[in-house]
Amino acid sequence: MGEVILDVNELTTKYVTRFGDNIYAVDHVSLQVEEGKSLGIAGESGCGKSTLALSLMGYYFPPLHYTSGDIIINGRTITGMAPDDVRRTVLGNDIAYIPQAAMNALNPTQKVIRFIEDVFDAHKMHMSKKEVRETAEGFFQAVGLPEEVLNKYPVELSGGMKQRTVIAISVILSPQVLIADEPSSALDVTSQKMVIKMLRRLMDGGYIKSMIFITHELPLLYNVTDDIMVMYAGQIVEKGSSKEVVLTPLHPYSQGLMGSIMVPEAGLRDVKLLAIPGVPPNLKNPPSGCRFADRCKYVMPICRAQTIPLREVAGGRAYRCVLSPEELSEAHAREVYASHAK
């Protein structure tokens, strides 16, 4: 087991709306990422996965507010630090964050090299323009981007190239953790594959120590990350290795998610996709007990009566359900069998 780079304990953050309502979009989330490992976060839109990414930076601005919990990076607790210190010493050095649609955030009037100069300037690394250029050229070569990109304006780059450039700029200081929120969702499949390949290269080359990858596309997570965490209504409902979570999901919600995957492979046409009726609960006043109860096939009175804890299973796996892993696996197997009788 490698060293734990990112350790998050019971992190809770909330949105405060214009009308003063509290919306707990990240509710007691704990996770660990070891050196050289990547973690995927999956879930439907509105489940809190993007908010979690934002919260992990330790840098909060309204309407997002920190409530409780700890974020520890390499032994240093960053929750509770002054926002300016977080911005100066944590972001870029320890954590690199790539938000959704990051590729559209590049100022169109500046050449790519200027953004890199800005990164070095912002972190008080006094380097001459020549040194910056040499460093940047070396880095771009290492991660498989053409050097010419440095002299181009963002508008001259294709979508996929722009996204890869943004990623390269954000990780040029070799952060401990890269948090990528849907980095490839707006791209066509070929560009998406190139982005993934680059992320792999960054991990393998040690340019980033660990990675958190957020997407709603499960086949992508399955192929990119070591572990997968499924979120539902602000909570973790299942955690485990990618293989386990995708092939033998435990939580009924994960089962539904995995059952709705459509990949162009032989056999897909013979199964019937699983469907989960209903919509996620409103987080303004989430239901007591299991938050998935209203949509669950196996719901029992006990589900609504008590708060369901995250239950640990052997091998670092965890899930949030009252049923035992055996009962859940059996139910899933039955579903899969039934789906083949299309």
Place this chain on the structure above:
Amino acid sequence: MKHMLRQVFRSGKFVTGFVIFMAIMLTVIIYPLLITDHPLSIIGQGTFFPPGIYVNVFDSVSSPAYTIMLDDAAAKRIAGRLNDEDREAIREWLVGAGVADGEIDIANTESLLGLWVNNYDSTANVAGMTNADRNYYIRLNKSLQVLLSTEGVTLAASNPETGALEETGTVEPTQYVNVREVANVRLLPLGTDNFGRDVLTELVSATAVSLRIGFVAGIIATFIGLVLGLVSGYMGGIVDDVISFITNLFIVIPGFVLLILISFSIGQERRGPFVIAVVIGLTSWVWTARAVRAQVISLRNRDHVNLSKLSGHSIVHIISRDILPYIASYVVMALILQISAGILAEAQLSVLGLGPRTTEEATLGLMMNWALIYQAHILGKWWAYFPVILVIALIAFSLNLMNTGMDQVFNPALRD
């Protein structure tokens, strides 16, 4: 719709603007009900009477008199009567008579009079004084003595039979009348203008006319802009090309110059407020048309419009039901700005002397024009033009505030 209105009225900016505008509107409606005089009747013989309460002298004399003993009455009377010119003349005399310049304080009536009484000598010959000057000082001294005396003034009337003057009574310096008992008192809060007309009454009616001009011009401009924008944006193709060409043509010609030329060529006789309003409306639709066209173009490719087409709706139905509601808020905002611009355009035209030519109705611009021609600004008669500027500014300010408030509600990106 209800929800939208509620949102709009939650915006502080909009409400502030709305309150100011409504206050102006209410004044314009209620004031004429209370003061029924014709706003342009000439009541003053003379120009630019300053603001104040005007008490009828004739009625004061015949009103019941009350004797009130006030110590400072004489001093006040003289202070009020001695004007700056007289005071300067007194100083000149005193200096000539050998009083040190430093001792004389012309602002202090009491000490000045003391020095005068002690030093004045009508027979004294001051070097360089003309005969006319001497007579002036004699007159001045006499009138000061009258003011200083505690004797009353005798009132006399000619006997209709004999024609001889007969004493009818005296007015003592200590006599007062109660203003409420004087039959004729006229309050002129903003004085009179160059023609001797009550500025406040005139201002209220001018505001009403200017608002009407603004509404007519705004509605015409918005209507033309909206129709052309909708047609050219939705139809596209050759129709769009033609309309865009016309619009661009109007954009290249400066609107105000066009307005001046049209106004000028209409001729003085036919240039009433309504005609001017129509002319302003006809020359200011351009930006509305362009903006509406741009909005419609972005709307016409939206899926809900496509779906409406697929549901077999006619062009008229699609424009009125699927496009118009989406730009309605924008059009209302444009209308508000057009009203404000219309009022300003009328003021600008009128100042140049190209506004409505009328003696029946005043407009804000015409009031400015009259004040300008009779040099109110040079003579320091501020009441003739400053209130007009204030009203124009308040109308433009309130309308723009309403517009910004609505903009913040309808464009979430502008919300803070």
Place this chain on the structure above:
Amino acid sequence: MLNERKPCLQGVGLTKVFGLGRKKTVAVDNVDFTFHEGEIISIVGESGSGKTTLAKMLLGLINQTSGDVFFQGQKRDLSSHRKKKEYWRSIQAIFQDPFSSYNIFNKIDTVLLDCIRMRGGGSLSRDEKTEMMIEACRFVNLKFEELTNKYPFELSGGQQQRLMIARIFLLKPKILLADEPTSMIDACSRSTILDALLDLRNEIGMTPIFITHDIGLAFYVSDSVYIMERGRIVESGTADEVILNPQEPYTKRLISDVPKIREEWDLSTV
């Protein structure tokens, strides 16, 4: 069986050019196809492939620059509003973004009543119309009682898209063009939408045409697949042929670039 297939929609040399002179872009380039009644068709392409332009031409929302569309063997005539209306009784669409597909000022009832009127049911009594709307909503698992007098934006994306299908249920067209009907919908609701569409197909016997970038979806739902690249159809055939045994290099690349579960995803190809 194969010989009895009737063509319902045909394109011959269909071309759409936007702009003039140097700014000219050929969105759809000389496309030929024959869609048969009863089969499920998918047109697959990446963004910019011209698939949405092709769909709009088939719908008659934009005119083709050249080429012809044949509907049920007859050359399509859209010269007047009446003829267009007639055509749109037979061909309908579901769009990608449910949130922009509705007029936010119209209530849900208006949307459904429009469809009844389109089918010539304008003179029916209020009760009969309500009965039809209830039936349509029930078909897509929505409760009309909960929707009446509501506005579409009060519904979730999945519910809005199901309401779109209820609309099609009332219109009963012969052909349905579904332009990315599930791409804005969460994975869990996606199968609900697809199931409803496929049920509807069986119910009213229409020919669905899916326009999508998602090869997985195309493979899952369709009988025939057409792959579009830069305005041209580069490969077509049955779903199994095209997806499992692609011939064209573009199709091969497209399929190999999609992440897989059971097969190895080869990153070395890019």
